[in-house]
Amino acid sequence: MNCDLDYYITFDSFKVGATQAKFVTDKCPKGNYIWLKGGPEDNNAHLVAQGQESILRPYIERGDIKVVLEQWCKGWDPNEALRHTENGLTVANNDIQAVIASNDGTAGGAIQALDAQGLAGVVPISGQDADLAACQRIVEGLQTVTVYKPLAKLNRAAMELAVALATGKDPMTAINPELGVWAKLDNNYKMVDSFSVDVTPITKDNIDEILIKQDKFQTVEDVYRNLPRDQWPKL
Numbered sequence: 001m002n003c004d005l006d007y008y009i010t011f012d013s014f015k016v017g018a019t020q021a022k023f024v025t026d027k028c029p030k031g032n033y034i035w036l037k038g039g040p041e042d043n044n045a046h047l048v049a050q051g052q053e054s055i056l057r058p059y060i061e062r063g064d065i066k067v068v069l070e071q072w073c074k075g076w077d078p079n080e081a082l083r084h085t086e087n088g089l090t091v092a093n094n095d096i097q098a099v100i101a102s103n104d105g106t107a108g109g110a111i112q113a114l115d116a117q118g119l120a121g122v123v124p125i126s127g128q129d130a131d132l133a134a135c136q137r138i139v140e141g142l143q144t145v146t147v148y149k150p151l152a153k154l155n156r157a158a159m160e161l162a163v164a165l166a167t168g169k170d171p172m173t174a175i176n177p178e179l180g181v182w183a184k185l186d187n188n189y190k191m192v193d194s195f196s197v198d199v200t201p202i203t204k205d206n207i208d209e210i211l212i213k214q215d216k217f218q219t220v221e222d223v224y225r226n227l228p229r230d231q232w233p234k235l
Helices: 013-027 043-062 078-091 104-116 132-140 151-166 207-214
Strands: 007-011 031-037 065-072 098-101 146-148 180-186 191-197 200-202
Touching (some): 013 146, 031 078, 043 065, 098 104, 132 207, 151 191, 200 207
Parallel strands (some): 007 191
Antiparallel strands (some): 146 200
């Protein structure tokens, strides 16, 4: 932010938030929600929150969803998420139907609070990053969705941009369009040419195929470590 930046390569943070909220509202279109935003010092957290709000707002305006607690989690701190979730559960007398958590760390903190009230695995909850702990929670039925940001595609886009700049080619046409899309993003100094790499929701239904088998982002042994061997997939 606030600098004379030429190019920016990133994941679509707005879409991350929208994807999170879409999956949770599909699971639970009515009821009391706890909304845990990321670190307020991080611009990406604000973009994620905007994406979440784009999905939540119509439900809130219709009165289908009531946000009983809405809080930022400084530094994306799971302990902050734990405390906020505890407060939300207290305010609602444990009558909570869903939690929007902005990343896997805050989801983990929220799930600790839910577990203490016997609600873990009952209340739909989102995350992002496809952290190992979150992947384990997904196959155990404790977390509904994580948004996977494919680092290999981000790295590829960065390399293709660097080569284009080094060889005098037009960077706007050099990056494979299958990796994402170009857009203009405001960094509070100028409108920056930015390439956004797409993201993918990961649930119990596709974690084996996409995250383990296809992209090899996690391994079967790590993801299913906490489950009996006869529940492991045969990939």
